[in-house]
Structure formats: C-alpha cells, structure tokens
Amino acid sequence: MEGGVLYTPAAKTAPKQQYMNLLFEAFSQCVNVAGNSNINEIYKKVELLIIITINLIPNPKTREKLSNEREERIDKINEKYKGSASKTSDKNDEIFKVNAFIIGLIMETCDDFLGIVERQEVMATSKPETQKRLIEKYYPEGLENVVVK
Numbered sequence: 001m002e003g004g005v006l007y008t009p010a011a012k013t014a015p016k017q018q019y020m021n022l023l024f025e026a027f028s029q030c031v032n033v034a035g036n037s038n039i040n041e042i043y044k045k046v047e048l049l050i051i052i053t054i055n056l057i058p059n060p061k062t063r064e065k066l067s068n069e070r071e072e073r074i075d076k077i078n079e080k081y082k083g084s085a086s087k088t089s090d091k092n093d094e095i096f097k098v099n100a101f102i103i104g105l106i107m108e109t110c111d112d113f114l115g116i117v118e119r120q121e122v123m124a125t126s127k128p129e130t131q132k133r134l135i136e137k138y139y140p141e142g143l144e145n146v147v148v149k
Contacts, residue, residue: 026049
C-alpha cells in the first residue's frame with residue numbers, strides 16, 4: 001500500500017449525539033436507582049440497566065465480550081455463596097460491584113468514538129510497515145469499517 005491513505009468511518013470521528021444521549025442516560029439511571037428505590041429493588045434494577053447498556057454497544061464482539069465477562073464474574077460469586085450461610089445482601093453487594101466494574105468497561109468502549117484517551121492518527125503513509133502499525137494500534141479487530149485507498 002505504498003502511498004496509501006487511511007480513511008476512518010464517520011462514526012469513529014463524528015459520534016451521533018442521540019446515541020450518546022441514550023448511552024449516558026442509561027449510565028445516569030444506574031446511578032439514580034439507589035436514590036429512588038428500596039434496598040430490595042436496587043440490585044435487580046441495576047442488573048437490568050447494565051444488561052440494557054451492554055446491548056446498546058454497536059459492536060457485537062464487544063457486547064459478547066462484556067456480557068461474558070459479567071456472567072463469569074457473577075458465576076464465581078454465585079459459586080462462592082452456594083450453600084453458604086452468609087447473608088444474601090453480601091452476595092448482592094458483590095454482584096453490584098461487578099456491575100459497577102462493567103460500567104467502567106463499557107465507558108472504555110466509548111473511547112473509540114469519543115477520543116477521550118486515545119487520539120486518532122489519520123494520515124497518508126508512505127511505508128507499508130507504518131500503515132500496518134497504525135492499523136494494528138487502532139483497529140485490532142480488523143478493517144471491516146475502514147477504507148484504505
């Protein structure tokens with residue numbers, strides 16, 4: 001690809017405001033649950049909001065990865081408390097912490113189009129190895145949404 005130019009998809013550099021509002025409203029609802037619910041409802045409401053928020057992520061591979069990560073962590077907690085005389089609230093508190101951790105992972109996925117941490121390098125490249133390095137850095141899952149000319 002000598003002299004190739006890397007063009008990123010519009011969604012990487014110009015996020016849709018409505019999508020962002022929807023995603024951050026879901027985050028906001030997770031935070032508001034504690035103030036607007038009794039203690040017995042909090043856990044299930046947060047769980048539902050986390051599942052919905054994961055499913056708002058446009059990349060199917062990322063959705064699956066986060067969903068699996070959450071389930072694996074919750075399975076470990078369920079195994080830990082299986083047959084235990086500990087309080088159900090202790091188990092629910094640990095699951096709540098998993099869900100809060102998952103919110104952080106969801107936010108990391110937003111960096112692809114928000115550019116809070118990573119900044120995109122979009123430039124003409126004269127050497128194939130330079131182009132390869134940029135592709136590996138910014139598109140580790142492949143070039144399905146990128147045009148290389």
